[in-house]
Amino acid sequence: MAGAGGAAAHRDLRRLVRGDLLLPGDDEYDDARRVWNGAIDRRPMLIVRCADAGDVAVAVRYAVRREIELSIRSTGHNVTGCAVSDGGITLDLSGMRGIEVDPERRIATVQPGVLWGDFDRRAQADGLATTGGRISTTGVAGLTLGGGMGWLMRRYGLAADNLRAVRLVTADGMTSRADRTADADLFWALRGGGGNFGVATALQFRLHPVGPAVTGGAAFYPAAVAGPVLRWYRDFVQDCPDVLSAQCNLLRLPAAPFVPAELHGRAAVAVAVCHLGTESDADRDLAALARLGPPLLHRIGRMRYTTLQRLYDNAGRFGSLVYGRAGYLPALTDRAIAALTGPAAPVPSPHCIVMLSPLGGAVARVGPTETAVGHRSAGFSVSVDAVWQRPADTPAHRQWVDRLWDALRPCTDGVYVNELGDEGPDRVRAAYHPVAWSRLRAIKARYDPGNVFRLNQNIPPAGAGTTASGEKAPPAAAAQPEMTTAHGIGERL
Ligand SMILES: Cc1cc2nc3c(=O)[nH]c(=O)nc-3n(C[C@H](O)[C@H](O)[C@H](O)COP(=O)(O)OP(=O)(O)OC[C@H]3O[C@@H](n4cnc5c(N)ncnc54)[C@H](O)[C@@H]3O)c2cc1C
Structure with missing residues (x-):
């Protein structure tokens, strides 16, 4: 049985998103809320199976306006199960699995539901690869945003070191591109700061000649x-x-x-x-x-x-x-x-x-x-x-x-x-250099002052309204743009 909140969200979002919406009791609901760690048993009030970046933007705005907890699920490999909200809205990105490789420029652009196995197969068709996880079913997005270790890292750096650009939906529901020149601070934070700054809807990587043997x-x-x-x-x-x-x-x-x-x-x-x-x-x-x-x-x-x-x-x-x-x-x-x-x-x-x-x-x-x-x-x-x-x-x-x-x-x-x-x-903080930690908190305060993206290894926004423990601060004061159905944006870099 769907709860009242889930049913209302379903009704409101149904006409705005292209992807499927799953409520408790729906056939695919239980599969969609499962993650790699079988000990995790969380029940979102609604799962939005995003078809594209437009769906992501609509769902983020909806959840922020109503102060509904939001989680981001790419492939559900994180052991904490932070990809799934208990009682809120889970954005399921696992269906966004587009991959484009430009062999001349040695660049790959991928959507967040892509697994490393898919990425490797596609890039290796052109004799190319970048540092990726050591298990082929792990997701590209969460792994890269946290750093990304793999067999190639001593030669080519971490997965995050090979990021050229990220397209993401931020807490204000806007879609933007971050790279070394556009939103450079945000791009810096995305390379290691995890899912704290928004929802990545496309990631672009540098590729290198590898193998095939x-x-x-x-x-x-x-x-x-x-x-x-x-x-x-x-x-x-x-x-x-x-x-x-x-x-x-x-x-x-x-x-x-x-x-x-x-x-x-x-x-x-x-x-x-x-x-x-x-x-x-x-x-x-x-x-x-x-x-x-x-x-x-x-x-x-x-x-x-x-x-x-x-x-x-x-x-x-x-x-x-x-x-x-x-x-x-x-x-x-x-x-x-x-x-x-x-x-x-x-x-x-x-x-x-x-x-x-x-x-x-x-x-x-x-x-x-x-x-x-x-x-x-x-x-x-x-x-x-x-x-x-x-x-x-x-x-x-x-x-x-x-x-x-x-x-x-x-x-x-x-x-x-x-x-x-x-x-x-304290352990989250221990993952970072003290200088980087202060900068991450300042960037978090700029892009997500209300700590909308808090189901993660949380970086609390710097400044007023935030507790050192990363508890939720009041929602972002910035005016939310009207909901639109801007489907198709945000998937290409
Ligand atoms: C079997 C296994 C093998 C692994 N091997 C490696 C390895 O070789 N190297 C390595 O570095 N790590 C490895 N990991 C750890 C892995 O990096 C993390 O579990 C990572 O979080 C998985 O990414 P995901 O996209 O599946 O995350 P999910 O579980 O789907 O999401 C976890 C969190 O990541 C963030 N996130 C995910 N997608 C997005 C997005 N599109 N936009 C913004 N934030 C997002 C969100 O905060 C989300 O809550 C492994 C994990 C497992 C279970």
Whole structure:
């Protein structure tokens, strides 16, 4: 049964938007409110399945005028479930999946519902790519606006570093383009500030020649030698060229076809790589792996870049139960290695993982406040992620994360905003450089003084009417333009 608010919004918006409107009880409502984290169960009063930027603008104005909570859902991968409002209006952008590639200018323009798998496939048709997430079903929009880490980042920077322009609908319901010259402050904030400044309806990226063949995959060693492997890894990444990105991950070998049956479920430490150079360069740069002795399983070889980008896809399915903690390690110290090999470390089940990813390279060559992304000079990002299916297994998995994180946290400094759970305002602030934080708050006050876009890792607007904890301030005082049906605007950059 639809509530009165939802029914009224449905009636008012029905004639103004081109996309579908879903109320509780509608056939597709439950699917549309689901997110990647199966523990999230929120019920918007109305889901607006936006067909284009015009729909977004209409829905934003409607919600702001009536002070209805608003959430932005691109592909629903954020673990906090902030993409879905409980009782308000959710803008579902997952149907906006247009991609245009200009191979001559090496530019891709995409709508916010695009997944990295779609992006990679389209760009690779012209031998091009940009830094994107390591799981092909993750969304382009949320990942990029928060920073965007992936296999290509040491060579080509973060996803946000490759943004050329963003078209977005701001809290006043207006559509504008932000780039290095137009709304430059806003463009600066969008590269790391997440969904705090408006709804991105199109994102334009710089592309680079990649592959199509790269060297990728992983070598797996017994968990019993995790200590020596981590110490070897610490030295190895010091000398890696930018074309090589190597993770060190603690996991359990999955019951997958590439794993011999006798190794299914075995605790292991994996060195996972992506090398963008020629096969002979990759062989040379990876020769040091031989010092670790024979692995349990060696699965490193030449493959398509698009294949590498799908290797982790089975790590967890949509709707799994998830819980995690993450942070940046300035360095992989002996203390951090002791935590990663101590009594709290053993990974409890096959979809859980501890992931160490090196930064450096092009990420570190961008100045600390050149974009809003924080902690660029960190050595590694580290995440402890539990993924499981049965509610009965929840306590054991949460306990694993909490215990290991207790041991690891003192070695960390700051956090990647896209990996934050619901951890409170101090942790959000810890994602940013102090200078960037003040600038972000000032820009938020200019573009979203009423904190309309607050279902996110919230950056509270600077100044009067705002609490330091990011609670909602009074709605924006700026006059709202009349509702229009300006469909079609905002999708092209
Ligand atoms: C399986 C998995 C793998 C991942 N791998 C990586 C990885 O390799 N690298 C990495 O950097 N991160 C990774 N992440 C984290 C990922 O960056 C975040 O979860 C990100 O929020 C997902 O983006 P989304 O568009 O799906 O967000 P959603 O869950 O749809 O939305 C989350 C929030 O993002 C903001 N947002 C989303 N779309 C828009 C928009 N169009 N305009 C304005 N704001 C918007 C809003 O604040 C929204 O509340 C991964 C997450 C998962 C679950």
